[in-house]
Amino acid sequence: MDNEIYGICYSEQTHIIRPQHMNSQGRLFGGQLMLWIDEIAGIAARRYCRGNVTTACVDGLNFIDAAHFNDTVTLTAGVTFVGRTSMEVTVLTYTEKIDGTRKLINEAHLVEVALDKDEHPAEVPAFIPSTPEAQEEYEKGRLRYELRKERRLAGI
Numbered sequence: 001m002d003n004e005i006y007g008i009c010y011s012e013q014t015h016i017i018r019p020q021h022m023n024s025q026g027r028l029f030g031g032q033l034m035l036w037i038d039e040i041a042g043i044a045a046r047r048y049c050r051g052n053v054t055t056a057c058v059d060g061l062n063f064i065d066a067a068h069f070n071d072t073v074t075l076t077a078g079v080t081f082v083g084r085t086s087m088e089v090t091v092l093t094y095t096e097k098i099d100g101t102r103k104l105i106n107e108a109h110l111v112e113v114a115l116d117k118d119e120h121p122a123e124v125p126a127f128i129p130s131t132p133e134a135q136e137e138y139e140k141g142r143l144r145y146e147l148r149k150e151r152r153l154a155g156i
């Protein structure tokens with residue numbers, strides 16, 4: 001998945017890994033990355049529904065590779081599926097070395113729920129995938145949405 005596939009509500013954040021972002025093994029601290037992921041997912045969802053949102057679920061947060069001191073870290077986020085009041089935001093995180101080499105280090109799917117003024121779930125606009133790739137991601141998002149629902153109903 002890349003920027004073109006996301007189309008609307010695409011967000012990007014870039015950071016340089018500094019000492020305050022590291023864990024005691026000299027790698028990027030996972031909790032720090034999770035903070036950035038949660039933040040950018042919220043931004044993409046707010047842009048989509050043009051309202052306030054809250055994170056209901058962080059689904060499939062996969063740490064694929066490590067990031068190190070002085071790496072440039074780029075997060076990209078886009079809405080991949082919407083239900084009635086929820087939006088699935090997919091966040092991909094890459095590292096970029098000084099020589100420009102880019103590597104995917106994390107993939108996550110977050111469920112953001114739109115909230116009305118009373119903080120109750122609010123309906124969101126329908127999602128119309130604009131490219132065949134977006135359609136493919138949408139179908140995967142639908143499958144994840146159904147699986148999450150089944151898990152919740154089963155209480156697991």
Ligand SMILES: CC(C)(COP(=O)(O)OP(=O)(O)OC[C@H]1O[C@@H](n2cnc3c(N)ncnc32)[C@H](O)[C@@H]1OP(=O)(O)O)[C@@H](O)C(=O)NCCC(=O)NCCS
Pocket residue numbers: 054055056057082083084085086087111113120121148149152
């Ligand atoms: C998220 C929250 C608003 C949902 O409220 P609720 O009364 O359970 O509402 P509903 O059951 O109608 O669910 C609303 C939507 O969220 C989805 N949802 C709720 N809980 C979910 C979960 N654990 N995982 C995935 N999706 C979830 C539902 O599928 C539904 O989506 P849909 O309308 O697109 O089908 C409520 O649970 C909440 O406020 N949670 C705390 C969120 C928070 O504070 N986050 C920040 C963490 S510090």
